[in-house]
Amino acid sequence: xxxxxxxxxxxxxxxxxxxxxxxxxxxxxxxYAPSKAPVFYNPAMxxxxxxxxxxxxxxxxxxxxxxxxxxxxxxCGVRGVRLANEVEGVxxxxxxxxxxxxxxxxxxxxxxxxxxxxxxxANQDANLLLSRYAAPRKRFDYIDIDPFGSPVPYLDSAxxxxxxGGLVALTATDMAPLCGVHPKACVxxxxxxxxxxxxxxxxxxxxxxxxxxxxxxxxxxxVQPVFSYSDYNYVRVYATVNYGAKQADRSxxxxxxxxxxxSCFHRELAKGVTASFRADCPECGSxxxxxxxxxxxxxxxxEFCMRMRDxxxxxxxxxKVKIFQMISLIVGEAEAPxxxxxxxxxxxxxxxxxxxxxxxxxxxRKSGYQAVRTHFSSKGxxxxxxxxxxxxxxxxxxxxxxxxxx
Ligand SMILES: C[S@@+](CC[C@H](N)C(=O)[O-])C[C@H]1O[C@@H](n2cnc3c(N)ncnc32)[C@H](O)[C@@H]1O
Ligand SMILES: [Zn+2]
Numbered sequence: 001x002x003x004x005x006x007x008x009x010x011x012x013x014x015x016x017x018x019x020x021x022x023x024x025x026x027x028x029x030x031x032y033a034p035s036k037a038p039v040f041y042n043p044a045m046x047x048x049x050x051x052x053x054x055x056x057x058x059x060x061x062x063x064x065x066x067x068x069x070x071x072x073x074x075x076c077g078v079r080g081v082r083l084a085n086e087v088e089g090v091x092x093x094x095x096x097x098x099x100x101x102x103x104x105x106x107x108x109x110x111x112x113x114x115x116x117x118x119x120x121x122a123n124q125d126a127n128l129l130l131s132r133y134a135a136p137r138k139r140f141d142y143i144d145i146d147p148f149g150s151p152v153p154y155l156d157s158a159x160x161x162x163x164x165g166g167l168v169a170l171t172a173t174d175m176a177p178l179c180g181v182h183p184k185a186c187v188x189x190x191x192x193x194x195x196x197x198x199x200x201x202x203x204x205x206x207x208x209x210x211x212x213x214x215x216x217x218x219x220x221x222x223v224q225p226v227f228s229y230s231d232y233n234y235v236r237v238y239a240t241v242n243y244g245a246k247q248a249d250r251s252x253x254x255x256x257x258x259x260x261x262x263s264c265f266h267r268e269l270a271k272g273v274t275a276s277f278r279a280d281c282p283e284c285g286s287x288x289x290x291x292x293x294x295x296x297x298x299x300x301x302x303e304f305c306m307r308m309r310d311x312x313x314x315x316x317x318x319x320k321v322k323i324f325q326m327i328s329l330i331v332g333e334a335e336a337p338x339x340x341x342x343x344x345x346x347x348x349x350x351x352x353x354x355x356x357x358x359x360x361x362x363x364x365r366k367s368g369y370q371a372v373r374t375h376f377s378s379k380g381x382x383x384x385x386x387x388x389x390x391x392x393x394x395x396x397x398x399x400x401x402x403x404x405x406x
Contacts, residue, residue: 001104001108003018003101003104003105004038004101005020005021005024005037005038005039005101006020006021006024007019007020007021007105008021010043012043012046012049012078012082013049013050013053013082013085013086013317013318014085014086014316015078015081015082015085015086015113016112016113017076017077017078017081017082017109017112018076018105018108018109018112019039019041019076019078019105020037020038020039020041020076022034022036022037022041022043025037035148038099038101039075039076039099039101039102039105040075040076040099040102040148041075041076041078044232045146045232045234046318046319047231047232047319047322047323048146048171048231048234048236049078049079049082050317050318050319050323051227051229051236051308051323052079052082052083052144052169053082053083053086053087053317054308054311054312054315054317054323055167055169055226055227055238055308056069056083056087056090056142056167057086057087057088057089057311058304058307058308058311059142059167059226059238059240059304060087060088060089060090061089061307062304062307063141063165065089065141066089066090066091067087067089067090067091067141067142068091068092068093068094068140068141068142069083069084069090069092069093069094069140069141069142069143069144070093070094070095070096070129070130070133070140070142070143070144070161071083071093071094071095071096071143071144071146072096072126072129072130072143072145072154072158073096073097073126073145073146073147073154074095074096074097074102074103074106074121075097075102075106076102076105076106076109077095077102077105077106077107077109077110077121078109079144079146080093080094080095080106080110080119080144081093081095081106081109081110081112081113081115081119083142083144084110084113084115084118084119085113085115090118091118092118092119092120093115093118093119093120094119094120094121094122094129094133094140095110095119095120095121095122096121096122096123096124096126096129097123098123098124098125098126099123100123103121103122103123106121107119107121126145126147126154126157127153127154127156127157130143130154130157130158130160130161131157131160131161133161134157134160134161138161139161139162139163139166140161140162140163140166141162141163141166141167142162142166142167142168142169143158143161143162143166143167143168143169144168144169145158145168145169145170145171146169146171147171147173148173149172149173149174150172150173150174150177150189150190151170151171151172151208152189152190152211155170155211155212155215156215159212159215159216159219159221159241160219162241164241164242164243165240165241165242166240166241167226167238167239167240167241168212168223168238168239168241169236169237169238170208170212170236170237170239171234171235171236172204172208172234172235172236173233173234174189175204175233175234175235177189177190177194178190178194178200178203178204178207178208178235179194179196179200179201179203179204180194180195180196180197180200180203180291181196186207189211190207190208190210190211191210191211191214191293192207192210192211192291192292192293192294193290193291193292194207194291195258195260195289195290195291197260197262197267197291198341198342198345198377198380199339199340199341199342199376199377199380201230201235201376201377202230202299202339202340202374202376203258203291203294204230204235205228205229205230205235205237205295205299206294206295206296206299207291207292207294207295208235208237209223209225209228209237209239209294209295209297209299210254210255210292210293210294210295212237212239213251213252213254213255213295214252214255216241216248216251217248217249217251217252219248220243220244220245220247220248221241221242221243221244221247221248222241222242222243222244222246222247222248222249222250222251223239223240223241223242223251224239224240224241224242224251224301225237225238225239225295225297225298225299225300225301226238226239226240226300226301226304226305227300227301227304227305227308227330228299228300229326229330229375229376230375230376231326237299251297252273253271253297254295254296254297255271255272255273255292255293255294255295255296256269256270256271256272256273256275256292256293256294256296257269257270257275257277257290257291257292257293257294258270258290258291258292258294258296258338258339259277259278259288259289259290260288260289260290260291261281261283261284261286261287261288261289261387262286262289263281263284263286264281264283264284264286264387264388264391265341265345265346265349265387265390265391266281266282266283266284266288266386266387266388267339267387268282269296269338270292271296273293277290283386283387283388296338298334298335299334300330300334301334302331302334302335305327305330305331305334306331308327309324309327309328309331312324312327326375329373329374329375330375332372332373333372333373333374333375333382336370336372336374336382336383337370337382337383337384339382340374340376340377340380340381340382340383341380341381341383341387341390342377342379342380343355343357343360343379343380343381343390343394344379345379346387346390346391346394347394350391352394352395352398353398355394355397355398356397357373357379357380357381359397360381360390360393360394360397361373361381361383363393363396363397364381364383364385364389364390364393367385367389367393369383369384369385369389370382370383370384371383371385
């Protein structure tokens with residue numbers, strides 16, 4: 001098949017894919033090649049797709065049935081074709097894109113892997129497509145929303161098109177709103193106020209999850225995150241959905257707010273949609289800033305994450321080492337306290353040299369606190385210690401050895 005633009009054949013995972021030859025669309029160094037090409041393909045998101053393969057395989061093994069999947073914003077089809085090709089137990093993948101050229105390329109890619117029987121390609125608006133599958137027995141086991149920017153415009157129709165017990169995966173690349181650079185845009189899209197804190201990526205995941213839970217609740221659907229992460233310039237969540245008013249009520253119990261002090265790094269939670277909060281920081285007296293409503297519940301199902309890690313260990317993904325390390329960090333933090341402190345930020349603010357993270361963590365543990373690393377930041381420590389105790393742990397690392405022994 002011929003296309004009116006230059007293409008090349010690449011291999012991602014174990015799947016051969018024809019993609020636009022990105023180099024041909026870069027006219028100047030500031031050009032972002034994926035968005036210049038007539039059909040979307042971003043090689044930098046390979047890890048996102050690798051993890052989708054691993055997460056879907058883990059989910060399939062957990063539920064033990066054949067899966068019907070949907071990728072309503074498929075671009076060149078690399079994700080949908082990989083899911084059909086690389087995940088055992090997938091019966092069908094419906095791919096869709098509003099661009100006729102993208103749909104044509106996705107169809108070509110499905111044929112290239114001999115997957116014409118296992119795939120369907122549509123060319124329409126994603127919400128229209130999902131609405132066609134909203135009736136009982138037509139719904140999908142897995143829906144993967146991987147859009148430009150925010151997934152919010154597709155949440156409603158995705159929730160109506162996913163079956164009871166199914167899995168939804170959402171990518172959000174609109175980090176400026178979610179991380180508090182454009183707070184009004186975040187309130188408009190996600191119904192929650194962000195904060196430009198050092199742990200804004202965790203807050204971004206929580207804003208997205210709360211938005212999903214709120215959208216689901218109106219249909220008496222509860223949501224349960226099984227795997228969430230941030231990487232590169234996006235956040236991603238995987239959540240199972242369960243029908244029932246009680247399930248919806250239970251997931252709304254995870255709604256609440258984070259209060260943050262920009263003077264001393266103190267943070268605390270206020271649970272409930274209508275939580276009341278104190279105005280001033282209990283540690284230093286400065287005004288507290290509020291983020292939310294957002295999801296205060298767990299971001300991970302630790303068993304699901306461990307199964308994902310096993311699948312990576314025994315698999316042959318090209319980016320295996322990085323993915324294994326990332327999931328290992330996630331397993332370590334899956335049941336650890338809310339939010340993390342970034343040691344460099346604290347040292348910067350108080351004019352201190354930066355001690356090794358491992359030493360600060362060990363010091364905190366010696367004082368009886370939990371302290372683990374987080375995949376969200378290589379400089380972060382996830383701990384239940386108050387900000388004053390974290391500062392103290394840093395200071396102790398900076399004292400001369402003789403003083404420490406006293
Ligand atoms: C970020 S790209 C998808 C990348 C793809 N999921 C992957 O893993 O490579 C977003 C795609 O959504 C398509 N799109 C944008 N608006 C749409 C809509 N309303 N309905 C369907 N597709 C749409 C664009 O044409 C584009 O191909
Ligand atoms: Zn304070």
